[in-house]
Amino acid sequence: MTDKIVAENLSKVFGDDPDEALELIRSGKTKDEVLAQTGQTIGVHSVDFSVAEGEVFVVMGLSGSGKSTLVRMLNRLIDASDGAIYLDGEDVCTANAAALRRLRLEKITMVFQHFALFPHKTVLENVEYGLKIAGVAPDERRDRARAALDKVGLSAWGDSRPAALSGGMQQRVGLARGLAVDPEILLMDEPFSALDPLIRRDMQNELLALQRELKKTIVFITHDLDEALTLGDRIAIMKEGRFVQVGTAEEIVGNPADDYVAAFTQDIDRARVFDAQSVMDVPEALDLDHDDPSTARRRLDDLRRDSLHVLAKGELAGIVTRRSLAQVEGRRGASLGDALQHEAPTARPDTRLSSLYGACRSGLPVAITDDSGEFIGVVTPEAVFDLLAQDNTTPRAPGTPADEHSADAAPALSA
Amino acid sequence: MWQPSDSFEIPLDAWVEAAIKGWLVPNFREVFQAIQAPISLVLEGFDNGLQAIPMPVFAIVLALVAWRVASRGLAIFTLVSLAVVDLIGVWSQTMTTLAMILTAVLFCALVGVPLGIAAARRDGFEKGIRPVLDIMQTIPPFVYLVPIVMLFGVGMTPGIIATIIFALPPIIRLTNLGIRSVPADLIEAAYAFGSSPRQVLWEVQLPLALRTIMAGLNQTLMLALSMTVIAALIGAGGLGLTVYTGLGRLDVGAATEGGLGIVLLAMILDRITQALGSDATPQSPGLLKTLKSFFRKRAPAAASHG
Numbered sequence: 001m002t003d004k005i006v007a008e009n010l011s012k013v014f015g016d017d018p019d020e021a022l023e024l025i026r027s028g029k030t031k032d033e034v035l036a037q038t039g040q041t042i043g044v045h046s047v048d049f050s051v052a053e054g055e056v057f058v059v060m061g062l063s064g065s066g067k068s069t070l071v072r073m074l075n076r077l078i079d080a081s082d083g084a085i086y087l088d089g090e091d092v093c094t095a096n097a098a099a100l101r102r103l104r105l106e107k108i109t110m111v112f113q114h115f116a117l118f119p120h121k122t123v124l125e126n127v128e129y130g131l132k133i134a135g136v137a138p139d140e141r142r143d144r145a146r147a148a149l150d151k152v153g154l155s156a157w158g159d160s161r162p163a164a165l166s167g168g169m170q171q172r173v174g175l176a177r178g179l180a181v182d183p184e185i186l187l188m189d190e191p192f193s194a195l196d197p198l199i200r201r202d203m204q205n206e207l208l209a210l211q212r213e214l215k216k217t218i219v220f221i222t223h224d225l226d227e228a229l230t231l232g233d234r235i236a237i238m239k240e241g242r243f244v245q246v247g248t249a250e251e252i253v254g255n256p257a258d259d260y261v262a263a264f265t266q267d268i269d270r271a272r273v274f275d276a277q278s279v280m281d282v283p284e285a286l287d288l289d290h291d292d293p294s295t296a297r298r299r300l301d302d303l304r305r306d307s308l309h310v311l312a313k314g315e316l317a318g319i320v321t322r323r324s325l326a327q328v329e330g331r332r333g334a335s336l337g338d339a340l341q342h343e344a345p346t347a348r349p350d351t352r353l354s355s356l357y358g359a360c361r362s363g364l365p366v367a368i369t370d371d372s373g374e375f376i377g378v379v380t381p382e383a384v385f386d387l388l389a390q391d392n393t394t395p396r397a398p399g400t401p402a403d404e405h406s407a408d409a410a411p412a413l414s415a
Numbered sequence: 416m417w418q419p420s421d422s423f424e425i426p427l428d429a430w431v432e433a434a435i436k437g438w439l440v441p442n443f444r445e446v447f448q449a450i451q452a453p454i455s456l457v458l459e460g461f462d463n464g465l466q467a468i469p470m471p472v473f474a475i476v477l478a479l480v481a482w483r484v485a486s487r488g489l490a491i492f493t494l495v496s497l498a499v500v501d502l503i504g505v506w507s508q509t510m511t512t513l514a515m516i517l518t519a520v521l522f523c524a525l526v527g528v529p530l531g532i533a534a535a536r537r538d539g540f541e542k543g544i545r546p547v548l549d550i551m552q553t554i555p556p557f558v559y560l561v562p563i564v565m566l567f568g569v570g571m572t573p574g575i576i577a578t579i580i581f582a583l584p585p586i587i588r589l590t591n592l593g594i595r596s597v598p599a600d601l602i603e604a605a606y607a608f609g610s611s612p613r614q615v616l617w618e619v620q621l622p623l624a625l626r627t628i629m630a631g632l633n634q635t636l637m638l639a640l641s642m643t644v645i646a647a648l649i650g651a652g653g654l655g656l657t658v659y660t661g662l663g664r665l666d667v668g669a670a671t672e673g674g675l676g677i678v679l680l681a682m683i684l685d686r687i688t689q690a691l692g693s694d695a696t697p698q699s700p701g702l703l704k705t706l707k708s709f710f711r712k713r714a715p716a717a718a719s720h721g
Contacts, residue, residue, distance in 0.1 A: 105609035
């Protein structure tokens with residue numbers, strides 16, 4: 001996949017002499033020390049990352065961690081103090097006013113935390129704003145704005161004022177406004193943070209559904225790790241202007257880079273982060289045509305399993321257990337087929353563990369099949385419990401602050 | 416007790432005299448004369464126009480506007496007030512005053528709104544213009560009447576120029592304030608979608624500042640009205656002249672007639688412009704739309720007669 005966004009050594013200092021402040025922070029001083037010494041605030045410093053086309057890249061951090069500054073540097077609402085940003089290889093930081101406007105008009109749009117809808121314009125006028133600015137003819141832009149409103153399910157509200165809409169609806173308008181110009185990159189600055197939890201969940205699901213269809217490159221800012229894990233293909237954890245860890249949801253939760261990340265992840269429902277793949281065993285199976293009950297029992301003993309899946313000509317046919325074998329073993333000429341239970345639970349490799357609970361209820365191992373139906377592994381209920389029971393938070397001595405030195409001690413994974 | 420002026424006095428009066436009479440007037444009289452030209456032109460246009468409209472037509476149209484933008488109560492008040500003004504015999508003077516006010520307010524808006532926008536965009540400019548506005552608002556108009564007479568002569572136009580100087584500050588201040596108080600996140604959003612600064616101004620800042628700018632316009636209008644009598648001192652006509660003449664002849668009756676005319680005109684204009692500014696959203700669709708809707712309502716009636 002090609003990299004849509006590349007950021008190199010990106011830094012932002014709020015103050016008069018950024019070079020001085022950057023030198024200090026690179027020599028190992030903390031943000032607070034730099035502020036005390038120079039009166040300048042470090043927003044972001046020395047951040048490297050790249051976002052692939054069609055990827056949802058989530059930047060997660062608490063307030064003041066520099067994530068809003070970071071996202072604003074990508075479309076240069078804030079000028080970077082140091083470093084470079086390339087969108088499709090085009091340098092954003094050195095682009096002149098005309099080139100920058102063209103980027104904002106065509107390539108990169110933004111959705112804001114507090115919606116930032118224009119109160120004096122109707123919903124439809126808000127959605128068509130980007131197109132109007134780009135000089136698209138009124139009829140065409142109205143059609144495209146309607147289509148965008150339709151995508152977010154608000155086509156009936158085009159003539160209302162934003163103030164007449166609820167928070168969730170307003171943010172849908174914000175999203176439609178971002179999508180109307182059909183950008184390649186969508187920047188979302190805590191878009192769902194101002195919504196209440198149920199609406200937020202709805203909006204997340206809706207965004208995922210839209211993303212499956214539209215495949216935009218999305219940079220999503222949030223302070224909510226749950227949201228980050230739900231939405232992100234990759235997640236960057238940000239603290240004091242730097243990336244502490246960058247990785248997939250599973251990498252972040254399964255292998256936190258330091259205590260700071262671990263503290264975040266400890267309350268996470270791991271079943272919603274990990275998928276079947278991560279606890280999958282090798283696909284041991286019997287063959288319906290070649291194995292008989294006696295060889296089946298031998299295999300079970302060898303593998304120390306209580307059940308095994310059975311394939312017929314490469315396709316999953318069912319499962320045999322010690323119990324079903326015992327029922328047919330007494331009979332003469334019994335074949336493996338007689339012991340076969342056809343109702344074997346199956347799942348996809350990317351099924352979340354939380355969705356596997358039902359399949360695990362039977363106590364049988366769950367067969368994992370890929371898109372073409374090929375049997376690629378098994379997940380045993382025990383393996384699911386093992387993973388859920390893992391505790392990766394390193395115990396801390398009581399009374400010490402959680403993340404005093406962790407960021408310095410653990411090198412950040414580069415993106 | 417000794418005080419500084421016993422030993423030395425700054426001859427400020429002589430300096431100012433010399434600067435204005437010796438330098439400004441001889442060298443720049445032509446320039447100032449040229450400045451008057453557009454103002455005289457607009458004034459004449461307004462005055463001729465207003466004087467030509469028959470009183471009942473004007474009263475009814477203004478009452479309809481009042482009804483449209485404010486309420487039926489204001490419409491009735493407008494109708495009654497204008498009738499009173501006509502009955503006490505100062506209709507023509509009222510129209511002249513109205514023409515002067517409209518001219519002054521028009522030029523105040525033409526000058527003040529762009530200056531206010533410039534002040535909102537550049538902090539340095541705001542800092543520079545603020546003391547000038549302070550001086551304009553605190554200096555007694557009588558102080559600048561004399562130089563105005565020297566530079567522009569006597570008559571209607573110099574009167575309007577004095578009115579403009581007096582009434583200009585609020586529209587500049589409130590335009591500046593209105594644009595500065597547009598929420599920053601909306602400006603940011605507008606830029607994020609690729610707007611140029613000019614597009615941000617026209618699409619976001621001015622529409623959202625409109626209420627405040629209208630409040631400034633209302634203030635400017637009221638100040639302009641309060642200058643009518645002072646402007647009459649240097650030869651402006653209208654109701655101000657009626658009051659001034661009454662004052663000179665100790666004619667209490669004439670002065671009262673003029674004063675009543677000014678007060679009634681002020682009340683009508685104030686209420687209408689306030690209504691335009693305050694509830695901009697629910698019922699007032701702006702002057703142009705109001706006129707258009709009158710036109711639409713009448714069109715079918717006219718057609719049925721035809």
